[in-house]
Amino acid sequence: MYDVIIIGAGPAGCRTAELLAKSKKKVLVIEEHTKIGEPVQCTGLISGKLLEIHPDLPKNIILNKIKTARFFAPSGTNFSLSVKKPALVVDRAKLDKWIYSKAKQAGAEFKLGMQFKGFQKKSNNLIIKTNNGNFETHILIGADGPLSRVRKLAKIKADYTQQIFSQKTIVFGGAKRGRLLQGHRPGEGKFGDSADLCFGGEYFNWFVPISKTKARFGGPSKEMKFKGESGGVCRYGLLKTAQKGNIYLVGDAALQVKPFSCGGVVYGQIAARCLAKAIIEDRDYDELWKAKLAWPIRKGLLLCQFYTFPNWLKSLLFEIIVRTCSEKLLENLDMDFY
Numbered sequence: 001m002y003d004v005i006i007i008g009a010g011p012a013g014c015r016t017a018e019l020l021a022k023s024k025k026k027v028l029v030i031e032e033h034t035k036i037g038e039p040v041q042c043t044g045l046i047s048g049k050l051l052e053i054h055p056d057l058p059k060n061i062i063l064n065k066i067k068t069a070r071f072f073a074p075s076g077t078n079f080s081l082s083v084k085k086p087a088l089v090v091d092r093a094k095l096d097k098w099i100y101s102k103a104k105q106a107g108a109e110f111k112l113g114m115q116f117k118g119f120q121k122k123s124n125n126l127i128i129k130t131n132n133g134n135f136e137t138h139i140l141i142g143a144d145g146p147l148s149r150v151r152k153l154a155k156i157k158a159d160y161t162q163q164i165f166s167q168k169t170i171v172f173g174g175a176k177r178g179r180l181l182q183g184h185r186p187g188e189g190k191f192g193d194s195a196d197l198c199f200g201g202e203y204f205n206w207f208v209p210i211s212k213t214k215a216r217f218g219g220p221s222k223e224m225k226f227k228g229e230s231g232g233v234c235r236y237g238l239l240k241t242a243q244k245g246n247i248y249l250v251g252d253a254a255l256q257v258k259p260f261s262c263g264g265v266v267y268g269q270i271a272a273r274c275l276a277k278a279i280i281e282d283r284d285y286d287e288l289w290k291a292k293l294a295w296p297i298r299k300g301l302l303l304c305q306f307y308t309f310p311n312w313l314k315s316l317l318f319e320i321i322v323r324t325c326s327e328k329l330l331e332n333l334d335m336d337f338y
Contacts, residue, residue: 002028004279005128005137007116007150009036011096012251012268013143014103019276021106028137029103030130034113036100037093041232043167043216044092045195045208046265047335048085053269054099061098063210064089067193073318074200074311079327086193087335089210095265116144118153119247126246139279140247146235148253154244160237160255161304163203163262167218168229169210191215199314203307234262236304238297242271243285250275256293258336259300266336267293296337303337 004020006013009031021027033039045066051057065086072078104110117129119140128135142150151158172191191209198205205219221231235255242254250256251268258267271289278285306314321327 001125002026002135002137004028004139004141005030005126005135006141006143007128008143008145008251008253009033009096009100009110009112010143010145010251010268011099011265012253012256012272013141014096014099014108015269015272016141016143016250016275017108018099018103018106019273020279021103021108023276023280025279027103027108028135029108029110030114030116030128031110031112032115036112037096040092040230042092042265043206043208043218044090044095044210045206046088046090046263048088049266049336050088050090050269053266058094058098061090061094062088063091065193066195066208068195070194070196071318072196072198072200073315075315075318077315077318077322079318079322080194081327081331083331083335087195089208116149118149124246138246141275142247142249142253143251144253146233146252146255148249150247151249151253154247154249156239156241156244156247156249158235158237158239158255160235161259163234163236164221164231165218165234165262166221166231167206167216170215170217172213172215199306200311234264236262236297236300238294238301241286242289248275248278248285254289256289256297259297260303260337261300263336267296299337 003025004027006017006029009029013029017027017029065088067086068080068082070078070080115131117131119129120127126137126140128137128140142148144150191212196207201220203220207215207217209215234257236257236259237255239255242249250271252264256267256271257264270292274288274292275285277283278288
């Protein structure tokens with residue numbers, strides 16, 4: 001018998017497991033993949049807030065620090081924003097493994113390569129069915145990503161917008177970054193500490209330097225002219241509830257991601273703490289996570305209206321920003337809308 005069973009060993013699931021295990025809860029994490037952190041489906045660009053959440057983050061997980069972001073309109077009009085706190089480009093596989101190791105050290109149990117099949121109610125508990133046996137628990141947590149099976153089987157309603165992304169790693173000396181980004185030439189020379197974002201389709205394309213010689217380039221799959229090495233699905237929105245009885249959702253499964261960029265690591269870590277607090281202190285989970293994330297998500301959803309504008313209007317807005325020097329005002333925006 002377990003106090004808590006978590007489906008999914010990504011950053012949100014492992015962080016929740018760590019915090020619950022530290023409070024002496026008996027925790028089991030079930031993960032369908034045999035290796036933590038694989039496959040990689042993320043660019044790895046995360047705000048510096050990650051260091052506030054994890055001040056002990058190992059330095060070897062950080063590949064680069066982004067100090068400037070350059071934004072390009074379909075017309076080529078562009079402006080740059082400098083950030084007060086550099087954004088981090090992390091090795092996602094190493095980050096996931098590190099958060100996983102902290103959960104294991106705290107006492108959480110893991111079963112890798114095991115598939116969650118469903119659950120059945122048994123009095124006040126739940127029987128969790130897998131491809132390799134059943135397990136009983138008081139609480140079930142779905143941390144199983146945007147396509148969450150836990151969310152589906154628990155019939156927790158989710159209204160969302162979906163994006164499918166593809167990306168690849170390029171090496172300096174191969175494809176020129178300017179040719180990759182909608183025909184514009186944002187810069188020459190080695191890759192540095194500046195990321196480029198181009199807004200000409202239904203979302204945006206990105207160019208994020210990993211180092212001086214490598215960068216990740218990607219965008220919506222149907223707009224990419226290459227076969228991506230990695231990618232994934234993002235679903236964003238604001239759930240009315242992320243709990244149903246003794247079943248909870250956290251991270252991507254609860255749509256706790258930034259709508260404007262689909263980044264989910266920071267929101268997932270914040271929500272994990274809220275969920276652990278709700279379980280340990282018998283608090284209302286929805287109340288806790290919405291107090292932290294509902295307004296940032298709403299702001300992100302509002303900004304996503306920009307993606308629906310025709311290209312001529314996007315270009316006009318960029319032209320206005322540049323001519324009025326309004327980009328300086330935008331530098332006060334928080335990357336997480338927090």
